[in-house]
Amino acid sequence: MRNLTKAIAPAVIADNEQAWLEQLAEEPDNATRKTRYRHPEIKAAIRDEAYNKCIYCESKLGHNTPGDVEHIKPSSTRPHLRFNWRNLGLACTECNRRKGVYDNDEIPFLNPFEDDVEARVLHYGPIMSWVNGDQAAEIAIRKLELHGYNREQLVIRKIERIHEVDRLMTLYQGCGNEVLKEMYYLQLIDMAELPSEFSGMVKSILERNGIL
Ligand SMILES: [Zn+2]
Structure with a gap:
């Protein structure tokens, strides 16, 4: 939300x-x-x-x-x-x-x-x-029922998004190439912006990982 x-x-x-x-x-x-x-x-x-x-x-x-x-x-x-x-x-x-x-x-x-x-x-x-x-x-x-009960499809789609964010964060954190690192960073930021699906959840993940 x-x-x-x-x-x-x-x-x-x-x-x-x-x-x-x-x-x-x-x-x-x-x-x-x-x-x-x-x-x-x-x-x-x-x-x-x-x-x-x-x-x-x-x-x-x-x-x-x-x-x-x-x-x-x-x-x-x-x-x-x-x-x-x-x-x-x-x-x-x-x-x-x-x-x-x-x-x-x-x-x-x-x-x-x-x-x-x-x-x-x-x-x-x-x-x-x-x-x-x-x-x-x-x-x-x-x-x-946003606490998860009876919203299985929603929860599964959110977990898929978390995996996507995790993968990008790993790439971003381990990247030695400045140009690529910037690209991963911008992609992560984009996923936390209002137009993106489940951006509230993504924003919270990025904040907890010190990226935002
Ligand atoms: Zn809804």
Whole structure:
């Protein structure tokens, strides 16, 4: 999980939010009116701002796993936020399903666009945890099962990424050629940058190894 910056709202949602809510109120069961947040311009914008990754688990989303438009506060409990740009993000279907309709004013779900999530979650290899005592972080990790239980495919993909990082770190640390060493270094740094899959985990590995 990384801290993300909310992009500027696409015109289609900024201009239509109120009208869409009013039209839905007239016909609450109209499927098209209910899902207008799936407009291609909105989907493209939420994909771009999240580097086409799930805002929670950092899985890359692609043709086979396009991901869902996630309501950070559920539209079932907060109908007025159904078409609210700041309430939308990109999530994988696995995270989206697990988060479900969690909504609690006292302990709101972690919001990578507003909370300093990087200071609140921990990475132990492919397993995520939370800073001791941080209830919101604990709830988010447990609900999303990012501590590893029942997310076998995700954990395996993260382990594969760890092996890749380990291999590069070995090459980097043992390299006597300055040009090659610089290339390995830049490749490692790149894997910890926001656009890369599981960059939060990689960043944490590089920090612990004194590379970042
Ligand atoms: Zn996810």
